Amino acid sequence: AQSVSQHNHHVILSEAASLELGCNYSYGGTVNLFWYVQYPGQHLQLLLKYFSGDPLVKGIKGFEAEFIKSKFSFNLRKPSVQWSDTAEYFCAGRGGSQGNLIFGKGTKLSVKP
Amino acid sequence: DTGVSQNPRHKITKRGQNVTFRCDPISEHNRLYWYRQTLGQGPEFLTYFQNEAQLEKSRLLSDRFSAERPKGSFSTLEIQRTEQGDSAMYLCASSLRTEWGGYTFGSGTRLTVV
Numbered sequence: 411a412q413s414v415s416q417h418n419h420h421v422i423l424s425e426a427a428s429l430e431l432g433c434n435y436s437y438g439g440t441v442n443l444f445w446y447v448q449y450p451g452q453h454l455q456l457l458l459k460y461f462s463g464d465p466l467v468k469g470i471k472g473f474e475a476e477f478i479k480s481k482f483s484f485n486l487r488k489p490s491v492q493w494s495d496t497a498e499y500f501c502a503g504r505g506g507s508q509g510n511l512i513f514g515k516g517t518k519l520s521v522k523p
Numbered sequence: 524d525t526g527v528s529q530n531p532r533h534k535i536t537k538r539g540q541n542v543t544f545r546c547d548p549i550s551e552h553n554r555l556y557w558y559r560q561t562l563g564q565g566p567e568f569l570t571y572f573q574n575e576a577q578l579e580k581s582r583l584l585s586d587r588f589s590a591e592r593p594k595g596s597f598s599t600l601e602i603q604r605t606e607q608g609d610s611a612m613y614l615c616a617s618s619l620r621t622e623w624g625g626y627t628f629g630s631g632t633r634l635t636v637v
């Protein structure tokens with residue numbers, strides 16, 4: 411079955427700490443992976459995406475993610491978080507041929523100033 | 524504003540009533556998706572349109588749910604005989620056919636069934 415799992419429900423960090431949010435996927439076929447972010451009171455926004463090629467993908471706002479095929483993982487990283495990174499982060503993978511996505515349950519990130 | 528617009532933002536309805544939500548995608552986007560998000564969960568796919576054709580429906584979309592996209596522009600999602608379990612945030616997203624996965628999401632319609 412196709413699935414995307416995020417292991418951390420809520421992560422609390424202090425400003426300047428490094429961030430790594432876990433994401434594992436489980437499905438065959440073409441691997442397309444995404445990270446979306448939802449800031450408080452705002453709509454979901456695309457942070458970055460992996461289709462093929464370089465497994466280290468850089469996104470907006472200093473975020474990056476690494477696709478590790480052997481571990482079925484696509485973890486999101488940021489070297490130094492800011493208070494403004496407080497948001498909920500969703501990992502997603504390709505759900506089918508028509509473009510629908512399968513989302514993980516999300517990880518809420520709280521950054522303390 | 525050239526984003527995806529959803530109306531209403533909030534809807535409170537009594538169990539058994541019908542409700543309809545509207546989504547206006549970005550004008551040049553030919554793909555439109557509906558998702559549902561409940562508390563503590565990520566968005567779950569409901570249905571997908573390419574232009575006016577509804578090409579895929581999730582098993583979550585029971586026969587009480589219907590979606591349309593007349594003329595390939597705006598879309599409506601109707602829920603008939605609402606149940607408390609329908610309470611959720613209903614999200615609309617749109618994209619270009621060539622922009623796989625690069626959705627633009629709307630802010631959603633929060634439905635509360637009392």
